[in-house]
Amino acid sequence: MHRFRALVAALGMVTLAWAMLAAPALAHGIGGKDAAFVASSAGAHIGPFLYLGAKHMVTGYDHLLFILGVIFFLYRLKHVALYVTMFSLGHSITLLAGVLLGWKANPYIIDAIIGLSVAYKAFDNLDGFRTLFGWTPDTRLMVLVFGLFHGFGLATKLQELHLSRRGLAVNLVSFNVGVELGQLIALSLMLGLILLWRRSRGFAQQAVIANVLILTAGFVLMQEQLIGYFLHRSA
Amino acid sequence: MTAASEGHAANPPSKGRLALLTAGGLVVASLITVCAVLPAEFHMDPTGFGKATGLMGLSAAPETTSAPASAAAKPGAPQILAREYPAPFRTDTIDIPLKAEGEIEYKVKMKAGQTLIYSWSVAAPPEEFYSDFHSQEWPQKGPKEVVVSHKVGVGVGGNGAMTAPFDGIHGWYLQNQSEKPVTVHLKISGFYDLLPGGQPPA
Numbered sequence: 001m002h003r004f005r006a007l008v009a010a011l012g013m014v015t016l017a018w019a020m021l022a023a024p025a026l027a028h029g030i031g032g033k034d035a036a037f038v039a040s041s042a043g044a045h046i047g048p049f050l051y052l053g054a055k056h057m058v059t060g061y062d063h064l065l066f067i068l069g070v071i072f073f074l075y076r077l078k079h080v081a082l083y084v085t086m087f088s089l090g091h092s093i094t095l096l097a098g099v100l101l102g103w104k105a106n107p108y109i110i111d112a113i114i115g116l117s118v119a120y121k122a123f124d125n126l127d128g129f130r131t132l133f134g135w136t137p138d139t140r141l142m143v144l145v146f147g148l149f150h151g152f153g154l155a156t157k158l159q160e161l162h163l164s165r166r167g168l169a170v171n172l173v174s175f176n177v178g179v180e181l182g183q184l185i186a187l188s189l190m191l192g193l194i195l196l197w198r199r200s201r202g203f204a205q206q207a208v209i210a211n212v213l214i215l216t217a218g219f220v221l222m223q224e225q226l227i228g229y230f231l232h233r234s235a
Numbered sequence: 236m237t238a239a240s241e242g243h244a245a246n247p248p249s250k251g252r253l254a255l256l257t258a259g260g261l262v263v264a265s266l267i268t269v270c271a272v273l274p275a276e277f278h279m280d281p282t283g284f285g286k287a288t289g290l291m292g293l294s295a296a297p298e299t300t301s302a303p304a305s306a307a308a309k310p311g312a313p314q315i316l317a318r319e320y321p322a323p324f325r326t327d328t329i330d331i332p333l334k335a336e337g338e339i340e341y342k343v344k345m346k347a348g349q350t351l352i353y354s355w356s357v358a359a360p361p362e363e364f365y366s367d368f369h370s371q372e373w374p375q376k377g378p379k380e381v382v383v384s385h386k387v388g389v390g391v392g393g394n395g396a397m398t399a400p401f402d403g404i405h406g407w408y409l410q411n412q413s414e415k416p417v418t419v420h421l422k423i424s425g426f427y428d429l430l431p432g433g434q435p436p437a
Contacts, residue, residue, distance in 0.1 A: 043336060073241065073242050073243055073244060073245075074241065074242060075241055076241065079241060079242070123257065124242075124243070125242075125243060125244055126243075126244055126247055126248060126253060126256070127243040127244055127247035128247075128253050128257065130247075131247060131248070131249070131250050131253050132250060132253060132254070139242055162362060162365075162388070162389045164362075164363065164365075164412040165362070165363065165412075166336065166363075166412055166413075166414070204244070204245055204246050205246075207244055208244055208246065208247075208248060208256075211244065212256045212257075212259070212260050213260075215256075215257065215260040216260040216261075216263050216264045216267075217264075218264075219260060219261055219264030219265070220264045220267050220268055220272065223264060223265065223268040223272070224268060224272045224276060227268070227272075227273070227277060228276075228277070231277060
């Protein structure tokens, strides 16, 4: 019976992942009228950039999946705060420095690494490093390092939009604060759901399946970006 | 839950099972990528799954709809390459001054099918001048304003031609993002009417 319920939960997650994959253009970059706004805005615009930062986080399933993986087995609020701080620290450093210093990287490679970060955390959740290699990399350090890559991705995408130098610092900090707000919103929601889920009897078994699915989603993200890289490099 | 399991599954799978699950995840991921992502995102369909499920349509769509409405070039339909107009064409050279961080809409009035050619340039830092070349329906026919953008982005000049997709006002939104005043030099020729002050008719 347990097995059956786990299967139903797993199918639900796969369907969700599928639905998300159907709209990657929506979920990932900054597009459409938002992009036009960013390119046409000179001077400080705190409100809009706050919103765009938050929107980018809330609708960016690659960031969300990583955060989900990070908090999946954290039972103490203290630990949640610690890991989320490591992640925020990482992506803030590269977001701010990246845009201000004009660092650019190939967005496909960065997004592939972000996909890898999702797969890494799921594998770590399954205790895969200890089981297979007898050694687990320091999770706090890994979350910080992958945070750096997530921020680098944000910086690369913002720069593609030709940010005006006028009011850049204010807009950038606004965007960054927005990212943290969006993360907080998404985090609260996920934490609430996962707390409810943990109280159900089948959680332990379902949690393993869920992490295998997150691992799978991470692989898909990585493969998609790598294909994009090779196709657009030759084009 | 004990603190010992903090951060990891309380019941991690055994070595063999973990290897199986990870390999399974990789296989399923590759299947999703090859069957669904490739056709939907990159318009490649090695398995035929994309065609069978209509996923190919997702990636083909932008190519057929991204052309501006004015193009209306149906394959097979003869494209109109020459047109005649009742009056001779006109030519105007206009200098548009813009203050530091200033902006303006400069538009002309045209009927559907009328053509103009243009060249414009501005001495501004290339990353600090933004323009949006577009057509706007006028007078407004419905509750929704119809606007077609021809070219949007940063840059300090452009040369080209445009045939009006509909009766309306057509031209540029120009925005100086630099801290110095600049002047846009615009030269247009063709079939159109100037608007007083570049503003829409009342």
